[in-house]
Amino acid sequence: MTTRPNRAARPGSYHHGDLRRALIEAGTALARAGGPDAVVLREVTRQVGVTANAAYRHFADRDALVAAVCSDAQTAVALTMEAELAEVEPSGDDGADACAHLRAVGAGYLRFAATEPGLFLTAFSVPDDLRRAASEDSAGDSGRTPFQLLAGALDEMVMAGVLAPERRPGAEFLAWSAVHGLAVLALGGPLSGLDRATLERVGQRLLEMVDAGLQGPRP
Amino acid sequence: MTTRPNRAARPGSYHHGDLRRALIEAGTALARAGGPDAVVLREVTRQVGVTANAAYRHFADRDALVAAVCSDAQTAVALTMEAELAEVEPSGDDGADACAHLRAVGAGYLRFAATEPGLFLTAFSVPDDLRRAASEDSAGDSGRTPFQLLAGALDEMVMAGVLAPERRPGAEFLAWSAVHGLAVLALGGPLSGLDRATLERVGQRLLEMVDAGLQGPRP
DNA sequence: ATACAGTGTTGACACCGTACACATGAGGTG
C-alpha cells in the first residue's frame, strides 16, 4: 500500500518489479469485464505472467485481492461523481445548488453503474463494515470517497436550509439505498432486461423521489 | 411447495420418490444458511443421498437448480408480505389504508431480509428479466408474487386518490429500489455491521421517504 | 564474502461443475 518506487522489472528478471500493483490492475481488468466473481486468482497471475502462488506473497487469500480491487473501484466511482459535480453551475441560490450537488452525486453513482457494471458490483458488493467507505484508499481526486461525497452534499443542504437538521443524521443511508437498489436490481437482479432508456428515466425519477422524500411527510 | 404426490421413496429403492423436490429443498436449506453461493450442487446431492450427476436428470445445470430455489425463496417473501398486510386494520380512510398497505409491503420485504438473509439474497440476486416476478412459481398464498403485491398496493393508492395517476407508471421500480438497496447494503455490502436497531430505524425512515417522495417535488 | 529475508516456483491436495458410458427398474405391450 505504501508508494513503492515501481521500478520497472527488467524483462527476464526473476523478481517482478511491483507485483502487487500488477495483480491489482489485472484483477481490476477482470472485474471490469465480469464483476467480482470474475477476478479469479489463477487467471490474474496468469495474465501477469507469474505462478498462482506468487500472489500469496502479497495477499492473504483471494478475498484480500478482490478487496484491493474493490478499493480501486470505489476510487473510480468517486472520480465519476466528482466529474458530475464539476458540471453543476452555481446559480446563486445556495439551496438549489446543494440539491443539484446531491443529484449530481446520485447521477454519478448511477452513471458509473451503467457504464462500468462489473467494476460497480465489485466496488459495492463486497462485505465490509463501512471501513473502506472512510478509507483514503477509496478516495478520488478530491481526497474523498463516494460515501464522503454523498455526506458532503447532504451537509451542504442542511447549511443552505433546504434540509432540516434533525433529518440529517442517517440521511446518507436513505439516499444511498435508493440509488444502490436501482443499480443492483438493474445489473445482476430481476431488472436486468430493462432497456437503457427506461432505466435512465427511472433513475431521474428516483433522484427526484429522494430529493422530495428526504424532507419527510408533507405538511 | 406444489402439491406433487410426493410418494415416499421406499428406503433402499433405486429410484428416489421425488428427487427434484428433495433437491430444491436441500438447496433451499443451504441457501438459507449461506446465500446463493452456498447452494453447491455436489453438497445438495450429498445431503439427499444421491450421486452428483443425478441432479442433471432434473436440472440443466447448477444455475437451473438455484433458479428453482430462487422461485421458492420469492414465495417465502410473498408470504411474509401477506402476513404483514393482514395486520393492517382498515381505518375507514381509503387513502390512509392504501399507504399503510404500501408500507406493509415494504416492511415485509425488509423484515424478510433481516430474518432470512441467505434466502433473501437468493431470491433477488439472481439474474432474471422480471419473468420470475410474474410467474406463479413465485407466488404466495394470495397467488401473487412480491412484485405483484407491491404493484397492487400502488394501484390501490391511485384509486384512493393519494397517488397521482401520471405518477403511477414505473412507481414499482422506485419503491422497490429503495427497500432493496437498503437490504442489500446491509446484508452483503458496506452496511453490514450496522446494528439491528439502527437498521430498523433507517428502514422506517426509508419507508417514509418513499411514501413522501413518490408524489414528486413539493408544491 | 556470506548470511538472510523477501520473493517466485514446483508439486500436491481437496473440492467444484460437468460430460460420457453404463446400470437399474417401473410400466406398457405382445
Add this chain to the structure above:
DNA sequence: CACCTCATGTGTACGGTGTCAACACTGTAT
C-alpha cells in the same frame, strides 16, 4: 407371463479452482 423401452440413478473422468508446504533464486546488509 415375458419382453422392451425409457426415465432415472451410478461410475469414472476431466479440467478448473483456491490453497498449502517445501524449495529456489536474488538483492541487501553485515
